[in-house]
Amino acid sequence: MKMRSLLIIGSSLVMLMANHSSVLAQIRQPTNAELRRLRQEFQQVIKSAINNSVSASYIQDRRTQNEKNNRKSFVNAWSKVEPKLAPFMGVWSGYESSKHIYPSNIRGRVCVIWTSDGSGGMDTGVFSNGFIKTSRGEVLFKEGNYLGSALLKNGKFIRNYDIPFNSPRPLGSLTKLLEYMYDAQAEKITVSQQFQAAGCTTSTTINR
Numbered sequence: 001m002k003m004r005s006l007l008i009i010g011s012s013l014v015m016l017m018a019n020h021s022s023v024l025a026q027i028r029q030p031t032n033a034e035l036r037r038l039r040q041e042f043q044q045v046i047k048s049a050i051n052n053s054v055s056a057s058y059i060q061d062r063r064t065q066n067e068k069n070n071r072k073s074f075v076n077a078w079s080k081v082e083p084k085l086a087p088f089m090g091v092w093s094g095y096e097s098s099k100h101i102y103p104s105n106i107r108g109r110v111c112v113i114w115t116s117d118g119s120g121g122m123d124t125g126v127f128s129n130g131f132i133k134t135s136r137g138e139v140l141f142k143e144g145n146y147l148g149s150a151l152l153k154n155g156k157f158i159r160n161y162d163i164p165f166n167s168p169r170p171l172g173s174l175t176k177l178l179e180y181m182y183d184a185q186a187e188k189i190t191v192s193q194q195f196q197a198a199g200c201t202t203s204t205t206i207n208r
Helices: 002-026 032-050 053-058 065-079 174-178 185-197
Strands: 090-093 097-103 110-116 119-128 131-134 138-143 146-153 156-159 165-169
Touching: 032 053, 032 138, 032 146, 032 156, 065 090, 065 165, 110 131, 110 185, 119 138, 119 185, 174 185
Parallel strands: none
Antiparallel strands: 090 097, 090 165, 097 110, 110 119, 119 131, 131 138, 138 146, 146 156, 146 165
């Protein structure tokens, strides 16, 4: 009976990740013109945040030197096999929300876990034309130590942040991350299953 349950769970996870791959293939990505608009808008938001005394406090870099060094070492290790995706890896903080971008042992893939107000979820993502495209139609793009986000809604890419995600920290364990999802027990279980199925990892030892 136990073996049968494990087989059912394993089959479900395989089907889940197959569906994610299928969804990724079907999602429309930004045109070059749309991407330019998103980046220009993002640059303006960053400038406005820096020049505003209230929002500037949210994007202040409070990382310790040890956190900076650890995250840099992690990115450098993964850059050997994922040079385009590695710069996105880390914990990006925004206003009462965060994005945790993990590497995967499956080539060309990252795992993006988002948390906000005690809830959260996970998407898989791939690199495309300078940005990450996720399985829920989100695009993520970088400007230095800032991360921008946009979602496809009604055929148009709309900014999906108030304060730019910024100052990436080292990734923590999934167990620690799930503590932030204190209002979403079912979502925690789903994220845990998806994390395993997608080959997500916090290790600098690359199993390929």
